[in-house]
Amino acid sequence: MSAKKTFYSLFMSFLVLTLAACSTTSPDVAKNDATNKEGEEKKSNEQQTAHWSYEGETGPEHWGNLSPDFAACTSGQEQSPINIVTEQAIDDEKITDLAITYKPTTVSLSNNGHTIQATPSNLDNSIVVDNKEYKLAQFHFHTPSEHQFNGQYFDMEVHFVHKDENNKLAVLGLMIKEGAANPHLEKAWNVIPTEETTEDVNLTEPIDLMSLLPLDKDSFRYNGSLTTPPCSEAVKWVVLETPIEMSKEQIDTFRNIFPDNNNRPVQPLNQREVKEED
Incomplete structure (x- = not known):
């Protein structure tokens, strides 16, 4: 070769x-x-699938350790809710007026094991905060309230969660105290799901969301977070100063579904300011 x-x-x-x-x-x-x-x-x-709750080893003090996604619950510096000390709120003339555009809206109710959530059937409801429009995505309830006023809780609190075109959040917080029966929530309360749901319960009649709010819409503003995991920050909070009323029977109906409470404890204010709109 x-x-x-x-x-x-x-x-x-x-x-x-x-x-x-x-x-x-x-x-x-x-x-x-x-x-x-x-x-x-x-x-x-x-x-x-990280499980969280409002008590025990999966309660609020442990949320940040349950998943890397929940880290802000522990390490975040602008967490919600907070104790609003009314005398320390800054009267800022630069704050633009809160514009609320709510209409009678049909909603569906769900029980996710943490709260009762109402989801509107459309995006016709909105608020304008700091000249930015946010569309109402859902609203849900806590008992007792999550925010405090001068160290005091209210019987309940409802959060109206809004999103802008970039999915940034603005939450309108509304305190609820025991008093007269609330006719605007009566139909929803008549069919409120007492067990965790797999399908939403559709209300046949709309809820007049604007009538649900107090006439006096003076508010407190601050930068905060979601009050449930993952506790994401950069949430604009608008907390109305005037509460609305629900009857003891209506409040007890919700408390019987969540007997261990479903509110996160107040968080440190740190370097933030609470501003007041008159």
């Missing part, structure tokens, strides 16, 4: 072996890839 043929034969043998080696993943590498993938999937599932 000539030297040329011998070289060609050796080159082709080397090429075949090289291609075979490149196309075969070693058992250790394959095992590591599978382990890493399994770990990533497990981590993702844990984050998505």
